Amino acid sequence: MDAVIPGLLQPRPTPERACIVNPASSWPCDRGIQVAELQAVFWDVDGTLADTELEGHRPAFNAAFREAGLDWHWDRSLYAELLAVAGGRQRMAAYAAMRGEALGDTRLDQLRALKQKHYLTHSRSGAIALRPGVARLIAALQQAGVKQWIVTSSGAASVHALLTGVFAAEGHPFAGLISADDVAAAKPDPAPYQLALERSGVAWDGVVAIEDSEAGLLSASAAGLRCLLTPSPWEERLHTRLRNDPPAGASHPAAFEHLGEAEAPARQWSGPPCPGGVVTLEYLQSLLADGN
Numbered sequence: 001m002d003a004v005i006p007g008l009l010q011p012r013p014t015p016e017r018a019c020i021v022n023p024a025s026s027w028p029c030d031r032g033i034q035v036a037e038l039q040a041v042f043w044d045v046d047g048t049l050a051d052t053e054l055e056g057h058r059p060a061f062n063a064a065f066r067e068a069g070l071d072w073h074w075d076r077s078l079y080a081e082l083l084a085v086a087g088g089r090q091r092m093a094a095y096a097a098m099r100g101e102a103l104g105d106t107r108l109d110q111l112r113a114l115k116q117k118h119y120l121t122h123s124r125s126g127a128i129a130l131r132p133g134v135a136r137l138i139a140a141l142q143q144a145g146v147k148q149w150i151v152t153s154s155g156a157a158s159v160h161a162l163l164t165g166v167f168a169a170e171g172h173p174f175a176g177l178i179s180a181d182d183v184a185a186a187k188p189d190p191a192p193y194q195l196a197l198e199r200s201g202v203a204w205d206g207v208v209a210i211e212d213s214e215a216g217l218l219s220a221s222a223a224g225l226r227c228l229l230t231p232s233p234w235e236e237r238l239h240t241r242l243r244n245d246p247p248a249g250a251s252h253p254a255a256f257e258h259l260g261e262a263e264a265p266a267r268q269w270s271g272p273p274c275p276g277g278v279v280t281l282e283y284l285q286s287l288l289a290d291g292n
């Protein structure tokens with residue numbers, strides 16, 4: 001049965017909105033449209049900031065297999081299939097079963113610990129690149145003074161390793177982090193985004209969440225947030241749906257193949273038209289307008 005994707009397959013219900021108009025802003029209040037000022041962007045990490053599954057977790061699994069003396073190797077296409085199994089430990093157990101091999105709990109725990117060690121080392125080394133347009137948009141938001149928070153279902157250690165590798169000496173621009181260590185319920189539960197709203201002190205109608213998955217979209221939507229979707233490469237079902245049955249109308253969340261660069265515009269599947277295929281601060285602001 002298809003999962004329901006609020007706001008993607010059907011118009012997003014419009015909750016009661018207390019519209020905040022910033023009198024200092026010349027946009028778009030001058031046009032008489034009541035919108036909240038963009039105050040914060042909440043970033044998902046895995047699949048949104050970077051392709052951490054294929055470029056991070058996959059090589060870490062392979063390094064763990066080598067260190068443990070297993071002759072296993074997960075290439076990109078095999079790993080994309082294995083992602084149907086949630087959780088690394090369960091994924092290794094399922095693959096062992098596919099091969100007709102049995103791994104005991106102790107062996108699985110050892111492999112999981114080795115894999116985590118390699119993932120942290122790999123991430124800190126800067127080997128995982130940001131997705132197209134991410135560095136550009138982060139810099140623009142930082143320059144404009146828009147708060148940026150991380151809202152992820154990953155553990156804090158994995159996130160800090162990635163941020164260290166990507167931003168190195170200059171330091172990362174995020175004002176706060178909500179990780180799996182902070183909430184009892186992971187996405188698609190709204191708890192991570194609700195906690196981010198509480199801790200950041202930002203009103204919900206001044207926030208855009210950027211996500212790559214159905215679970216992330218559900219979580220952000222349930223917290224009442226506007227959400228821009230950039231499906232990650234392994235979200236095949238989402239890609240297929242957007243490709244074959246793109247939702248029509250401006251009332252749906254904006255969905256792009258990535259955030260876009262001037263020299264590499266992103267394909268857009270839904271949401272208000274984005275000239276040039278490059279998601280900018282101004283475009284995120286436009287998503288806060290009533291009717292979007």
Ligand SMILES: [Mg+2]
Pocket residue numbers: 044045046047048211212213216
């Ligand atoms: Mg994600």
